[in-house]
Amino acid sequence: MAGMTRVKDKHYVEQTIKELIEEHPYTSDFFSSMALPLKNLSLTMEEYFRSLDSIFLESMGIDRDEICERFALFMQHMEQIQKGSDFQVKSVTILGGHDKEGQTELIEITMKAGDIVCVVGPTGSGKSRLLADIEWLAQRDTPTGRQILVNGEIPPEEWRFSTEHKMVAQLSQNMNFIMDISVYEFVRMHAESRMVKSIDEKVAHIIHQANMLTGERFLPETPVTALSGGQSRALMIADTAFLSTSPIVLIDEIENAGIDRKLALDLLVSKEKIVLMATHDPILALMGDKRLIIKNGAIHKLLETTNEEKEKLKELQELDYLLMSYRNRLRRGERI
Secondary structure (H helix, E strand, O other), X not given: OHHHHHHHOOOXXXXXXXXXXXXXXXXXXXXXXXXXXOOOOOOEHHHHHHHOOHHHHHHHOOOHHHHHHHHHHHHHHHHHHHHOOOOOOOEEEEEOOEOOOOOEOOOEEEEEOOOEEEEEOOOOOOHHHHHHHHHOOOEOOOOOOOEEEEOOEOOOHHHHHOOOOOOEEEEOOOOOOOOOOEHHHHHHHHHHHOOOOOHHXXXXXXXXXXXXXXXXXXXXXXXXXXXXXHHHHHHHHHHHHHHOOOOEEEEEOHHHOOEOHHHHHHXXXXXXXXXXXXXXXXXXXXXXXXXXXXXXXEEEEEEEOOHHHHHHHXXXXXXXXXXXHHHHHHXXXXXX
């Protein structure tokens, strides 16, 4: 069988299930995720796959070759995570395509780790399409005709379809949790999937960082479903900064999140993320190193933040801090 051959290449089928679980504890996750019965641990994986009932496999909509192939890919992926990925993005370059009318997009933009780039444009201008091109590493094969380079080169074809090389981590405007678990359990689950060391210490640090971003602190045992919008956004920003492998973070409308915007950006930048931020807030727009102006499906203009604008930013931040202090005093029931 083709799938069985693929697994044999990794020598997994020659070991018993018990040996695999002892050597690679994440093996048991494969069984649980596939809802596979786990009874006789003394069987080798080859014996186990051959013992699976045909009717059972048919009810799952999978055959033996496919399940063997999935097992091989699962083990290879988990090994890659455990050893640490060599996937390091130092820069992402956008080579222009064309606008909605076919006019050439005469632009070449290189974003480096630690950059904050604001994306500005009216609804329907093409902001989402730009991010989709980056996320899917477009190679002149999307509606815009753009090409994306990674570290100045055309990325390997397999990166386009690899979950390990996912380019963009997106933090949407509305963060709604549906799992009935605590904040601690949620973060720990993600940390375990990334196979990080000192999990409890890492989880505690992420929760602490999240509480630094939000106006109202929450506890590790707080249910994620009980978090406010601002608290949810703060948790996901901290989680993304410390656990996500995606080199690019897209933040949509952070100005309405009820969190410390500057601290949030500083945290992401300190982790060498490229931050792309869709915003209408002049303070956030001026915090960016660059502003991409999107118009008619194309990048109309690239503006770098000037020293004069940075001086204006200081004035705007002073006004913003004043408004924030009044807002917090009113929330505490004080008079102003």
